[in-house]
Amino acid sequence: MAIRSSSFSVTVETATLKEVADSLSHLDGATLGRAAMTAVNQVALKAFSDAKGKMNAGINLPDSYIDDRMAFEQAMDPAKPVARILARARNTTLTQYGAQQMTRVVKYPNDSFKAGAMGKNPRKAGALFPWKLRVGNAARGIPVGMKQDGISVEVKRGSRKPVTSVKAFFVRGRNGNLLVMSRKAGTSGKRRGDLKSHYSLSVYQLFRAALDETFLNDVAVRLGSTVAALTADELRKALGND
Structure with missing residues (x-):
């Protein structure tokens, strides 16, 4: 039987962010891609931790049980900076x-x-x-x-x-x-x-419930600011101001 999973992806298109628009003419695509990938991994890892804390708030499941049924896949390709948080759709017995x-x-x-x-x-x-x-x-x-x-x-x-x-x-x-x-x-x-x-309640159900509008908005804001900060660092290095 196939094991279903719920995934939450964190990705970014640097060209669409106003915060980095001024940097595009000074930095090459590879540099921007590395900055975006680093930002995605940082934000996704924090989101992973926050989601687990929210899932287990008041719920009587051990952290080890939740950890065993979740996974974090970090972004590895600067050209496609996508990180994923996975939760297995497996039943949790009483x-x-x-x-x-x-x-x-x-x-x-x-x-x-x-x-x-x-x-x-x-x-x-x-x-x-x-x-x-x-x-x-x-x-x-x-x-x-x-x-x-x-x-x-x-x-x-x-x-x-x-x-x-x-x-x-x-x-x-x-x-x-x-x-x-x-x-x-x-x-x-x-x-x-x-x-x-x-x-x-399964880990899958708890994870889906954790991804409410407030949580998703917070991730989006954090991702934008993190990409902007890392891009600014790369720009300073390119201009010799580090």
Whole structure:
């Protein structure tokens, strides 16, 4: 399956900038291209850092998780000074948002019956079933005498909430990681529905949200001033005023 990505490009056409118009007759294209490429890389790198800070403001994702799903491609060609910030469009499971097992006390604790003895089945009137010791589930954080009672997550830092839209529970995935899952409604002829994994805000979505009008305008202004400053430096060198 192809991995989609969202990219933000920083580029500049020096000939369209009023700030460098007076320099064009004194500097060759290669010099202007190098100045533009340096400016693009400086501004894009700062934008990369700013975007990550904005993405993670109040969101409960580790910086390392965001870094692993983003990339910075610097401009390498002075004739086409383009730098890119990339964010992979990969789903982020609820487990990444500090998912924790919620528990409640079992109805019949171990000291209320004798293991192996036959007792009334609370789910089927008139039926019997053999009592089994309650052992909990250490892998899912369920102690002895307790049973699962849903999952809580912390998408926004400091705001832990239970997952109430579905009956959520942990399932260990193929790679050994715990996933937050629920069951779909069973179809005709099936007693139990298929498992469904649950996700929340991905790095891709956070990145797209960070690129609002204010952010983009700030990058444009910073790029113009940086190109003008670097071009002015090159002009001073060309005129022997450095």
